[in-house]
Amino acid sequence: MAELIRPAGFPKQKADAIVRCCIKLRDEFGGRVPESTEELVSLPMVGRKTAACVRSYAMNIPSVCVDTHVHRIANLMGLVHTRTPEETEFALMDITPRERWSDINRYLVRHGQVVCLPNHPHCERCPVSQWCDHGSEVLGRK
Numbered sequence: 294m295a296e297l298i299r300p301a302g303f304p305k306q307k308a309d310a311i312v313r314c315c316i317k318l319r320d321e322f323g324g325r326v327p328e329s330t331e332e333l334v335s336l337p338m339v340g341r342k343t344a345a346c347v348r349s350y351a352m353n354i355p356s357v358c359v360d361t362h363v364h365r366i367a368n369l370m371g372l373v374h375t376r377t378p379e380e381t382e383f384a385l386m387d388i389t390p391r392e393r394w395s396d397i398n399r400y401l402v403r404h405g406q407v408v409c410l411p412n413h414p415h416c417e418r419c420p421v422s423q424w425c426d427h428g429s430e431v432l433g434r435k
Contacts, residue, residue: 295307295308298311306338307338309337310337310338313336313337314336314337314338314339317335317336317337318336326347326351326352328348328352328354330344330345330348330356333347333348341359341378341379341382342358342359342360342378344356345357345358345359345382345398346358346398349394349395349398350395353395355391355392355393355394355395356394356395357382357385357386357389357394357395357397357398358395358397358398359378359379359381359382359385359398360378360398360402361378361411362401362402362404362405362406362411363378363381363385363397363398363401363402363405364377364378364381365405365409365411366401366404366405366409367381367384367385367401368381369409369414369425369426369427370421370424370425370426370427370428371425371426371427372384372385372388373385373388385397404421408420414427414428414431416428416431416432417432422434
């Protein structure tokens, strides 16, 4: 199994975690993937982001998936002022309608891959720079 997941990195650790997840799902959850965040994070190597992604993308349950892109961009834009991805998750939940929670990751990750690059944001071509704290500062609008 490790060879199949090698492109994702850390294949031995992830292969072991997948096997342990399957055993726990079988033994403790009757072979079904649980829906609650609390139960999902009880699985090996499953954190809040992974739990939210499973809920959002696999189960169609509104969830805010916060990865490094979402955390960084939400703070750069001034949408939130948080120190950790978990704080960002809860802060975004507070300011976003529940029916839009699952959109946050999709849009901000893509924005972070194409425009707002980690070490070189392209504020000059950003379509939301006028509403962004960082973009307004960089472009001299503040």
